[in-house]
Amino acid sequence: MTDFASLVKDDRVHTALYKDAAIFDEEMERIFKNTWVWVAHASDVPAKNTFKTSYVGSTPVIVTRDKDQKVHVLLNRCRHRAASVCEKGKGKTSVFVCPYHGWSYGVDGALRKVPHAKGYEQELDKDEFSLVSLRTEEYNGLIFATFKQDIEPLADFLGSAKKWIDLFMKQDAGYGIKTLGEHKFRFPGNWKIQLENTTDAYHFPIVHKTFLDSLDAETEDVFDVLGQGGWVEDLGNGHSVMVMIPDLIDLEDNLDAPIPERFAELAQELRDEGHDDATVRRVVRAVGGSGFNLNLFPNVACSMAFFRVLRPVAVDETEITHVAIGMDGGPVAGNRMRLRLHEHFQGPMGFGTPDDAEGWERVQRGARAGDDLWIMLNRGVDAPEGVAEIGHNAGDVSAETGMRAAYQQWKRMMTA
Known part of the structure; x- marks a missing residue:
């Protein structure tokens, strides 16, 4: 187990922070999945049904604005077999359709349609298979998202x-x-x-x-x-x-x-x-x-x-x-x-x-x-x-x- 504390002193940091792949992997988990991360500016999603693709650390996400003007940050991953549902950088749409098997989602992440749904032994609970939504907050046009649901409010984090x-x-x-x-x-x-x-x-x-x-x-x-x-x-x-x-x-x-x-x-x-x-x-x-x-x-x-x-x-x-x-x-x-x-x-x-x-x-x-x-x-x-x-x-x-x-x-x- 890496002793992370020993790598950062008051006036210097160890060179391993630049080149140790294991440290990098831990950063993605301990930092980028545990804090507020900037994903977009409000003007990137200026109207209902607009979107922008972004990242939270190494995780691809879609920033959207729904018909009620609410902003969502959704994992860019179909709940079926994990294909990305959006590859365009920015645009306007009312639905994201997975190109692999056609599962479709609203801009709020809700699963709308599953082609040939009768092929499943039991009826799918669509609520269970929405796109994963991250906690999202905005300050003065800056939109942030986080995996951590119990994190402090964005305003407190910005201080x-x-x-x-x-x-x-x-x-x-x-x-x-x-x-x-x-x-x-x-x-x-x-x-x-x-x-x-x-x-x-x-x-x-x-x-x-x-x-x-x-x-x-x-x-x-x-x-x-x-x-x-x-x-x-x-x-x-x-x-x-x-x-x-x-x-x-x-x-x-x-x-x-x-x-x-x-x-x-x-x-x-x-x-x-x-x-x-x-x-x-x-x-x-x-x-x-x-x-x-x-x-x-x-x-x-x-x-x-x-x-x-x-x-x-x-x-x-x-x-x-x-x-x-x-x-x-x-x-x-x-x-x-x-x-x-x-x-x-x-x-x-x-x-x-x-x-x-x-x-x-x-x-x-x-x-x-x-x-x-x-x-x-x-x-x-x-x-x-x-x-x-x-x-x-x-x-x-x-x-x-x-x-x-x-x-x-x-x-x-x-x-x-």
Whole structure:
């Protein structure tokens, strides 16, 4: 039996966490089947009979909205012989039909029809063979599911992170948030390597030098993430926030400030469309995204201006989904600019994502060199005074506070 507690110390974790397949298998059971896991945004299932396929750890699920507007998260597995009943990423339907033997289910998971049912010796109890439904709750548009029926309410699990979710959603400029599209890729590395990255400002000026070089001088100053008095804060339950641009924490603040030169053209386009000055300023300020990354343990980040979702595939393989977000019903020009900014950094041909993925792959490769070495997470000096919530552990923006928070939650769950 693995001694999980011995693998996580206060300031370091053992390399085995990246490469031991047996540990990975235990993580899928002890963590991903025992906590709240993000599965979708509410705008992914905007109307009755809409659905999106997703995962809870390694388990395929379908997120649906029924005719009464209730959201369900259903195991994507026919109750007959286990075939998946939905392979489409997103869409609209009133029924899921298993392609193997034709069993059909409603979007609420109820078994509707069994072909040639007389072939069974006794009449099937349809209620007994519905699609398995997970406990599902939502906070400010974020939909989570869990296998654990007696778990604490989602709001309690999120705790202090709720404040930061609310701030992140102000990117809607008052219109509401909607997903604009997504792209997926895989890297040959452990899921926790990416989890660490979300609150790692230390790497930014090094790994993302090409991105910084691509910016105009004004924007480059904005992205001087190590020089603006930011911080990293442990929010409890493995969650953390990394504030890189304190001036962009609350997008409803400072709306009277001069419009940045890089958004001057957008501002004029919005004025030409007839938007008043208050709307123009609100939209322009929202377009650039928030000034922080919020890590929600174990699988999703609200990262400046997009959702980053990780899915563990194997001990040395992880799938990443980048979800672009915009304003639901907001100006077309504003959402177009958000997509262009997303493409510039997060997109598959952007300046940020390929460099990040190269770093993650190198970590996994290097982890094979030495079985008894440790991953160091001891970086950090005190956060600027008065910025973090009282009683919270916090460090300066380049601290590894968020990583330590995540691994302490990992330790709690793996030893529970």
